[in-house]
Amino acid sequence: MKHPIHFTAVLLACSLMSACAVAGTAAEVTPVPEIAPNAAVSKALELNHATAEKSFKVNDQIIGFTVNSPRGRGVIYQVGDDYAVIGTLFGNEGQNLTATHTSEHVFDLAAGFKKLKNDAKTVTEKGSPVVDVWGVYEPHCPYCAMAILDFHAKGINIHWVPVMFLDPNSADIMAAVWAAKDPASVLRDAATAKSAGTLDQFIAAHPVSDKAKAETGVLLQQQYNWMQLAGLQGTPAFVMEVDGKPMVATIEQVVAKYGRAEAAATTPTP
Incomplete structure (x- = not known):
């Protein structure tokens, strides 16, 4: 027999990515038709500048909604007609139900990859075949910079998909890259500057308009959302x-699949 879930608190002020504990039982998750959020969920979405995407049934008392917000993707719970809970939902045996729901309902590799493949603005090398690999990177990520330079040295030409989440001036960097006659070459220059700790000098040497920065920032944020939809948790990430x-x-x-046989085995560790 399943017992009802009893809540010790209803929390509306938490971040969508926070860990607020709610006691209760485990419940089988079954899909339900799309339903309208109650007033509490709607207000929580408004406060977090978030939108609900789809719903799923946790039990007879609780409906979950997957949400997308500037802070990322996550889950919010509707409890009856009057309440909303943002945070982590625990079962009566200590199960992290929110983690399970996030894995099952929030991320979709096929859907996220489709957006990255078909709609993302990428950087590829000129003059050599592009292999069926999409590499998601952040211009301020040191491991991404190493991968960009290493793949070039190994003759691996992939679709590099930039995103922005580490520093707002990643938009400055990518606006400069895309404004260049040879974006891949300038991308490598930026990666070299990141590895050398001279990104500020790179940005100063590649001025772009405020309009270009703003438009690029919006694009990079959208591509970051697609990265999250695919369930890619960090950079560099490869599909x-x-x-x-x-x-x-x-x-x-x-x-191993695409590198030149004479190339070194892997990316060096910093």
Whole structure:
């Protein structure tokens, strides 16, 4: 027999990514038709500048909604007609139900990859075939900079997909890259500058308009949302298309499949 979930608190002020504890029982999750959020959920979404995407049934008392906000993707719960809970929902045996719901309902590799493949603005090398690999990177990520330079040295030409979440001036960097006659070359210059700790000098040497920065920032944020939709949790992240289907890959897997035989094995560790 399933017991009702009893709440010790209803929390509306938490971040969508926070960990607020609510006691209760585990419940089987079953999909339900889309329903309208109650007033409490609607207000919580408004306060967090978020939108509800789809709903799912936790039990007879609780409906979950997957949400998208500037802070990322997550889950909010509707409790009856009057309440909303943002945070982590625990079962009566200590299960993190929110983690389960997030894995099952929030992320969708196929859908996220489709957006990255078809709609993202990318950077590729000129003059050599592009392989079926999409590499998501942040211009301020040191491991991304190393991967960009390493793949070039190994002759691996992939679709580099920039995103922005570490520093707002990633938009400055990518606006300069895309304004160049040879974006891939300038991308490598930016990666070299990141590795050398001279990104500020790179930005100063590649001025772009405020309009270009703003437009690029919006684009990079959108691509970050697609990265999250795909369930890619950090950068660099790689997705290979194998037999028409996406597969998350490591740097080593990409190098093993596409790198030149005479190249070194993997990206060096800083």
